[in-house]
Amino acid sequence: MTASHLATADRSPVLSAAPESPTAVPTAVPAVGAAPRPASRRERPRVAVIGGGRNCEHEVSLATAASIRRALDADRWEVLGLTIGRDGVWHRVTDAGADAPLGEGPADSLAAALTLLADCDLAFPAVHGPLGEDGTLAGLLELAGLPYVGAGVRGGALAMDKWATKLVAVACGLSVAPGRVVTAEEIDRLVWDGPVVVKPVAAGSSHGVTLVRAADRLRPALDAALALDDRVLVEEVVQGREVDIAVLRRADGTLLTGPALEIGVPAGRLFDTGLKYEGAPDFRVPAELPPAALASMERAARQLFAALGCDGVARFDFFVTAEGRLVLNEVNTTPGMTEHSQVPLMFAAVGLPYPRLLDDLLAGADRA
Secondary structure: OOOOOOEEOOOOOOEOOOOOOOOOOOOOOOOOOOOOOOOOOOOOOEEEEEEEOOOOOHHHHHHHHHHHHHHOOOOOOEEEEEEEOOOOOEEEEOOOOOEEEOOOOHHHHHHHHHHHHOOOOEEEEOOOOOOOOOOHHHHHHHHHOOOEOOOOHHHHHHHHOHHHHHHHHHHOOOOEOOEEEEOOOOHHHEEOOOOEEEEEOOOOOOOOOEEEOOHHHHHHHHHHHHOOOOOEEEEEOOOOEEEEEEEEEOOOOOEEEOOOEEEEOOOOOOOOHHHHHOOOOEEEOOOOOOHHHHHHHHHHHHHHHHHHOOOOEEEEEEEEOOOOOEEEEEEEOOOOOOOOOHHHHHHHOOOOOHHHHHHHHHHHHOOO
16 A cells, blocks of 8 residues: 555645664663662562553553562562552552552552652562653652663653654654644644554553544544544554564663564554454564564664663564565553563563563663
């Protein structure tokens, strides 16, 4: 299918794909680290695994956090489970697996949670989406002086914002789907010119994402995306295979790139919430790619890992066109982390099983 575009009546500029020629990686500003903490005298470091969240990815985050808690080696780690409710109230996960509220409202429960976090050695944030993955939770842990797994404030905020991610990718010389950002005030000026993908600028798990093939479906798709964010990204449709790759920063500071994973997507569909969570997704590891295409994908992922300020592990989602061109879709700094999620499957395929991957992430968070 030929790519289409969406314009406005006044023909406002859109973001175009970058040329194929590589450019130098922009120098990444060093992330601000957590304040030094006294060395723990515990035989097993205490890890706070934080799940839930005040967003549409709440249930996914609960699954990620529960999986991490179960998989952490009890002989090596002492685990404290914390959950942020949809209403913002913090809970402690009891030994029986139930959630015990730490207060009546967000503020007093957060104060109680901070008291518990003060007695921890590390944190493993597992809150996908806004008010978690977007740097919010990292900022809280930075202020608390608690080392944590994953990207810092800047890396989380940039990567969660799909428009900002595209701008950084283009500056790195990578290709992206041409598109533009639309707000509620602008949607009446949009002019239909063929199929597009509509998505919230800052949301995950494919919530609010719609493949729009007819003019009369555009407004409902925009309204659905605007229900989750005040900015919407409208992109040209890219025809290609959906292939992911992950980059892991290990405890010694070196980067490890996992094998590429292809997502089997039926013709005419997106990898949406239905395909992700209803039934078993079709993940193929390793993806069958020509060596040159795989090498290009690895370089692009490492470029973006540095330029965005990622840490821990991040997943980079690409389209691979029939001509072999790579087009960045998005970046996830808090990717799904159950044993059957993409990132653990990738690293398990190269001999790094799920519990050891979690150990690596925690060791990397504590390397300072």
